[in-house]
Amino acid sequence: MFMYSDKINMLQRQEGVGISLYAGLVLMLLTMFVLDISVGSVHIPFGQIVKIFAGQEPQRAAWGNILWLFRLPKALTAILAGAGLAVSGLVMQTLFRNPLAGPSVLGINAGASLGVALMVLSAAAGGVGSRFLDGLGVLGELGMVLAASLGSALVLLLIMAFAERVRSIMTLLILGLLFGYATSALVSILIHFSIAERIQAYISWTFGSFGTTTWKQLYIFAPVITGGLLAASFLQKPLNALLLGEVYAKSLGLHLKHTRLSLIAITALLSGSTTAFCGPVAFLGITIPHLCRIFFHTSDHRTLLPTVILTGAIVALIADIISQMPGSQLVLPLNAVTSLIGVPVIIWVILSKNDLMETFAA
Structure with a gap:
């Protein structure tokens, strides 16, 4: 009983993020968005970008095509994917009460990859390029999202089934890794x-x-991610209750089974659809929630959820900017960049001596 009261006091002592800090995150998001659409293998002067958005003719017609057909969709995709993966990581860390939980660590991305592989690699013969989703049509794209979501949901459900019998955090992590190896x-x-x-x-x-x-x-991608984020926003109070422990959550009248299934569905939808359209982007899901807890000094999901959405979008844009290698014709693999960003953060979380780990104490 003292354990739950201590956690309640900890949540109550944590100050919420002020309006000015939210405004700062939005301003940074807009800045990274403008920077992301401004850099690339083809240099477009900023003044010309403003003209294009104002509906005026640029000096070169190709600049308009590059901006509207390539850079703008890429930046919007980064925002949606970063927000979706960050929220799925936050939900999983709370659901498992495990600071190392995430779509990639627990094999969720591997499950989504298996779903996509079954659809792409086992399909009938036909030439496709690196942008293979274009050739599938609307029904094919919906099938891609469905396949990835079902694959991620299957792995997560298997982990949850084992979680009913296994209480050890390390055992669950090992099971997640084993599921990842099996799907691979x-x-x-x-x-x-x-x-x-x-x-x-x-x-x-x-x-x-x-x-x-x-x-x-x-x-397709935008409504799916937006719907998943909205669904997660309605579960802020249940997430706070789960953070304080299952016994306390039950005392509040929370239906654990229904809540778990809802969280599983949201996580599978967000991570599965992102994996379908962007590939298995690593470390954003596990990293962003920890960054928000550390910098904003809160474990309250009423504050964490919006800050995780904004921070996830910002970090995804930064990773995309770095992968473009501004000033050169090279493009780095996105997963290499997100790994270089995420690994130091996770090492810092594991080695740091603070109250972050106590948030997930059993």
């Missing part, structure tokens, strides 16, 4: 029997990229 083995088998064009398409997809999403695909 199945993908390897599919690759072995697939044609070269689809193998190349799948390998390119696994590097991760925000730049392969077109406006046509955004019409």
